[in-house]
Amino acid sequence: xxxxxxxxxxxxxxxxxxxxxxxxxxxxxxxxxxxxxxxxxxxxxxxxxxxxxxxxxxxxxxxxxxxxxxxxxxxxxxxxxxxxxxxxxxxxxxxxxxxxxxxxxxxxxxxxxxxxxxxxxxxxxxxxxxxxxxxxxxxxxxxxxxxxxxxxxxxxxxxxxxxxxxxxxxxxxxxxxxxxxxxxxxxxxxxxxxxxxxxxxxxxxxxxxxxxxxxxxxxxxxxxxxxxxxxxxxxxxxxxxxxxxxxxxxxxxxxxxxxxxxxxxxxxxxxxxxxxxxxxxxxxxxxxxxxxxxxxxxxxxxxxxxxxxxxxxxxxxxxxxxxxxxxxxxxxxxxxxxxxxxxxxxxxxxxxxxxxxxxxxxxxxxxxxxxxxxx
Amino acid sequence: xxxxxxxxxxxxxxxxxxxxxxxxxxxxxxxxxxxxxxxxxxxxxxxxxxxxxxxxxxxxxxxxxxxxxxxxxxxxxxxxxxxxxxxxxxxxxxxxxxxxxxxxxxxxxxxxxxxxxxxxxxxxxxxxxxxxxxxxxxxxxxxxxxxxxxxxxxxxxxxxxxxxxxxxxxxxxxxxxxxxxxxxxxxxxxxxxxxxxxxxxxxxxxxxxxxxxxxxxxxxxxxxxxxxxxxxxxxxxxxxxxxxxxxxxxxxxxxxxxxxxxxxxxxxxxxxxxxxxxxxxxxxxxxxxxxxxxxxxxxxxxxxxxxxxxxxxxxxxxxxxxxxxxxxxxxxxxxxxxxxxxxxxxxxxxxxxxxxxxxxxxxxxxxxxxxxxxxxxxxxxxxxxxxxxxxxxxxxxxxxxxxxxxxxxxxxx
Numbered sequence: 081x082x083x084x085x086x087x088x089x090x091x092x093x094x095x096x097x098x099x100x101x102x103x104x105x106x107x108x109x110x111x112x113x114x115x116x117x118x119x120x121x122x123x124x125x126x127x128x129x130x131x132x133x134x135x136x137x138x139x140x141x142x143x144x145x146x147x148x149x150x151x152x153x154x155x156x157x158x159x160x161x162x163x164x165x166x167x168x169x170x171x172x173x174x175x176x177x178x179x180x181x182x183x184x185x186x187x188x189x190x191x192x193x194x195x196x197x198x199x200x201x202x203x204x205x206x207x208x209x210x211x212x213x214x215x216x217x218x219x220x221x222x223x224x225x226x227x228x229x230x231x232x233x234x235x236x237x238x239x240x241x242x243x244x245x246x247x248x249x250x251x252x253x254x255x256x257x258x259x260x261x262x263x264x265x266x267x268x269x270x271x272x273x274x275x276x277x278x279x280x281x282x283x284x285x286x287x288x289x290x291x292x293x294x295x296x297x298x299x300x301x302x303x304x305x306x307x308x309x310x311x312x313x314x315x316x317x318x319x320x321x322x323x324x325x326x327x328x329x330x331x332x333x334x335x336x337x338x339x340x341x342x343x344x345x346x347x348x349x350x351x352x353x354x355x356x357x358x359x360x361x362x363x364x365x366x367x368x369x370x371x372x373x374x375x376x377x378x379x380x381x382x383x384x385x386x387x388x389x390x391x392x393x394x395x396x397x398x399x400x401x402x403x404x405x406x407x408x409x410x411x412x413x414x415x416x417x418x419x420x421x422x423x424x425x426x427x428x429x430x431x432x433x434x435x436x437x438x439x440x441x442x443x444x445x446x447x448x449x450x451x452x453x454x455x
Numbered sequence: 456x457x458x459x460x461x462x463x464x465x466x467x468x469x470x471x472x473x474x475x476x477x478x479x480x481x482x483x484x485x486x487x488x489x490x491x492x493x494x495x496x497x498x499x500x501x502x503x504x505x506x507x508x509x510x511x512x513x514x515x516x517x518x519x520x521x522x523x524x525x526x527x528x529x530x531x532x533x534x535x536x537x538x539x540x541x542x543x544x545x546x547x548x549x550x551x552x553x554x555x556x557x558x559x560x561x562x563x564x565x566x567x568x569x570x571x572x573x574x575x576x577x578x579x580x581x582x583x584x585x586x587x588x589x590x591x592x593x594x595x596x597x598x599x600x601x602x603x604x605x606x607x608x609x610x611x612x613x614x615x616x617x618x619x620x621x622x623x624x625x626x627x628x629x630x631x632x633x634x635x636x637x638x639x640x641x642x643x644x645x646x647x648x649x650x651x652x653x654x655x656x657x658x659x660x661x662x663x664x665x666x667x668x669x670x671x672x673x674x675x676x677x678x679x680x681x682x683x684x685x686x687x688x689x690x691x692x693x694x695x696x697x698x699x700x701x702x703x704x705x706x707x708x709x710x711x712x713x714x715x716x717x718x719x720x721x722x723x724x725x726x727x728x729x730x731x732x733x734x735x736x737x738x739x740x741x742x743x744x745x746x747x748x749x750x751x752x753x754x755x756x757x758x759x760x761x762x763x764x765x766x767x768x769x770x771x772x773x774x775x776x777x778x779x780x781x782x783x784x785x786x787x788x789x790x791x792x793x794x795x796x797x798x799x800x801x802x803x804x805x806x807x808x809x810x811x812x813x814x815x816x817x818x819x820x821x822x823x824x825x826x827x828x829x830x831x832x833x834x835x836x837x838x839x840x841x842x843x844x845x846x847x848x849x850x851x852x853x854x855x856x857x858x859x860x861x862x863x864x865x866x867x868x
Contacts, residue, residue, distance in 0.1 A: 081458050081535075083759070083766040149456060333846050348849035350835070353842035360841055361780050365756025372759045375456045394752040442748035443741075449751065450738060453728065 083371060085153060092146075093153040099130055100161035106420045112164035112280045113423060118238050119282070124165045125197050133171060134195025137179070142192025148312075148378040152319045152370075159323025159399075162423050164280035166200045166235035168320065168434070172313040173234070174201025177243040177259065180312075181297030181305045186261060190241060202239040203309065204230040204262075204286055211440035212310060214257045214303050219288060221246035221260055225268070226288040234434060236284025237273045239264055243309075244293065245302055257302035260293035268292060278430035280423065310435055311388040315373035318388075318395035321431055322370050325363040325395070328402040328424045332356055332409040352409060359402045366391075366398035386452060389445035396432045396441070403428035458762075460539070467536050471543045474516060479547045480509055487546035491816055492717045492789055493670055493823025495549050503629060506550040510584025520558055520582040527566065527574055528582030535769040553626055557581050557588030561634050564704045565653065568691035577632065577653075589630035589656070591678060592701065593623040596865070598829075599836050601636070602645045602698060603855075603863075606680060608637035608652070615652065615690070617660075617683040623830070627663045627676040630656050634704070635685075636697050641861040648860055649697030654685045670822035716761070716781040717827075719792035719820055720754035723747070726796060726813060737799060746795060753788055757781055776844035783837040786828035793821035 085093070103126050111117050127133050136151040137143025144150075151171070158167050175194050178187055178201075193199035207230055210216045219228030226246055233242065242262050249256035262269070268291030276283040297305050333356055336347030346352050373391030376384040403425040407414035414421040432438060460468055483497055483505060496502055513519040514528060521537045523529020532540075541548055551558075562581055565574060580586040597603035606619025617637060627633065633656055640648030656663070660683035665673035692700035724747060730737040737743045761781065764774055796817040797804055804814035828834050842848045855863045 081460065081464075081762065081766055081769065083456060083458065083762045085456060329846075333848065336848060344852075345849050347842075348852065350839070350851065353848050354835070354838040356846055356848065357838035357841040360846060361784060364760055364777065364780055365753060365784070368759035368763055369752055369756045371456070371763065372755065375458070378456065390752045390755050393748060394756055397749075397752070439745065442745050445748045445751060446738065446744040449724070450728065453724075 096157040104161040128197025155319035156323035159320030169202040169234040172316040173203035231285035232283035254303040255300035259296040278426040314388040314392035318370040318391035321395035321399035325402040328406040332406040362398040366395040369394040386448040399428040493819035514583030528579035561588040586631040651691040651697040651700040719789040790824040
């Protein structure tokens with residue numbers, strides 16, 4: 081048994097951390113946070129040049145062809161750095177949907193553009209409140225054109241293309257749903273920016289009006305493909321969340337060592353020590369669950385659905401827990417705009433919803449565990 | 456990243472599996488499988504005898520104390536082989552409960568500090584389960600604050616005379632030997648005046664009084680020492696260096712990873728999967744599902760944390776203080792899980808019901824679980840260990856650190 085990343089993968093992680101420490105300082109993140117840019121395009125270009133955007137994309141489609149374990153270690157660093165770029169929407173959602181269901185021509189068109197940083201992609205799934213479900217999808221497709229409204233769409237305002245889930249049947253079954261690829265720079269698309277919890281990664285409303293769309297995957301297969309995409313993204317996002325949790329813990333620890341009150345480092349008070357210890361515990365449990373998810377993802381194991389849900393829940397809890405208590409360790413300072421704590425708090429709480437809520441994933445996990453037990 | 460055995464590991468696993476299949480006391484398998492925390496008993500047999508017989512059988516065939524050197528009754532195995540053995544031994548491993556302290560703590564301490572002739576005399580019967588050992592550390596005045604202990608050892612010729620009292624001593628009532636931490640110099644700060652010994656529990660002046668626990672069972676004891684004489688050659692380590700010796704003992708506790716820590720979750724999930732509530736199957740109830748999912752990810756998180764530790768071990772790394780999280784998380788979880796299982800069953804199970812088999816299981820778990828959060832270091836001590844040794848936060852302020860032991864106040868008010 082070797083339940084750990086390889087030395088090469090750890091080297092890649094060090095390389096990514098070094099790069100992001102340099103190019104993605106909290107100051108750089110704040111440019112996007114303050115609304116002065118929709119995302120950090122310099123950083124995006126740099127990530128492409130480093131080969132990080134296409135790390136799990138096969139070489140024949142312009143990627144590095146390394147694999148998903150490599151993508152996991154990079155995801156963790158993206159989370160640590162709180163990177164203000166459309167990484168998860170483009171790389172976990174759009175690229176994975178293409179890898180799972182794209183035709184050769186579709187892959188050739190979009191995957192190299194993703195790897196080189198020329199194209200930003202996203203997944204248009206949600207239509208207002210609620211969790212992923214075939215019933216919630218009203219956007220309709222017929223004769224190759226889409227009509228309806230999607231929101232929120234992650235990075236929708238800066239994306240070049242979207243994978244859109246649309247209704248193509250009325251049977252009431254999952255097979256009513258099909259996926260489509262839409263060039264958002266073409267006609268029939270209206271995009272509106274939405275205010276949101278975490279401005280370092282934008283959310284948009286996209287209205288399709290007789291918008292031309294090409295099918296992605298077989299008709300009626302949309303929900304089954306989406307489930308696979310969401311499971312993969314759950315693992316990859318879990319690594320971002322673990323990275324974010326780790327960084328929030330580190331910030332809290334550092335502050336507890338620096339700050340003196342009542343004549344002592346506040347980190348010498350048991351109440352503070354124990355809070356930090358509990359943060360470490362939740363981050364560690366999340367990391368271990370995520371490692372298992374990474375193993376399942378990289379080996380395409382039958383355990384992936386269950387592992388992905390467990391990683392998702394555990395990492396969501398850990399990031400929220402660590403981001404919240406990092407502010408508590410910082411006291412009043414943690415609650416100010418100028419300290420960085422709130423950036424992680426925002427990211428943690430936005431990420432907790434982006435692929436469906438905790439309640440949704442708890443439900444998924446129990447269903448999947450039951451299925452396994454029955455088998 | 457993979458979960459596969461190397462060819463050597465696979466070979467070891469298949470040997471272990473074959474030997475266990477041919478030799479284990481399979482008549483108790485089902486009963487052991489169903490036993491959970493607080494309920495490892497056999498209905499129609501004395502578990503002590505069954506456990507000793509199984510341990511002896513293992514020892515005779517070379518499967519006892521796998522990681523110990525052969526000359527002391529072990530097999531000289533790698534840490535990973537020990538983990539594979541534990542995986543294969545499965546429910547029969549629950550029979551080893553009474554040997555954990557002897558094998559995990561007393562044995563390694565003897566190996567590090569006893570004379571060679573003592574090692575050869577005492578270790579093989581400890582490995583084979585013929586002799587059971589206990590660890591006499593905690594006292595009424597020194598539980599988590601182990602170094603606050605008051606049991607005195609005074610030199611008299613070639614012997615030491617012991618007077619005092621220990622408490623929470625697991626298994627003292629059936630132990631043959633024990634390792635004993637004593638105070639040999641009360642005029643120096645507390646960590647500097649301790650000395651370690653091993654002794655025969657049948658020595659004159661040793662009195663063991665079982666403690667009745669909240670669960671009604673008696674796993675622990677008070678042990679009284681009245682002028683007990685221990686020869687100096689049974690001293691472990693230097694005089695007044697007992698604190699360092701005890702640290703070796705406690706460090707070894709951490710090596711006992713891999714067996715999997717009890718969380719109560721598999722039992723609860725299994726139970727909920729079949730339970731009917733008034734408004735339908737429990738497993739389809741939203742509140743139940745949410746609770747289960749939250750515990751599921753804790754249980755799996757612990758499982759994979761332990762697998763990461765095993766991987767590190769197999770690469771030659773030593774388990775560090777980060778492994779404190781198993782007991783910390785599982786301890787309060789198992790209490791909550793047991794309470795929830797009873798809650799689902801409603802008022803009927805306070806007094807037992809037609810569901811008594813299941814209710815009894817979770818009742819036993821509920822009443823035993825508080826001990827898990829205390830024994831081997833309280834939750835609070837575990838959090839201090841993580842905060843100080845993993846995160847590098849300052850140590851607690853210790854007002855008694857540089858004070859001679861006999862000048863430390865003994866009562867709060």
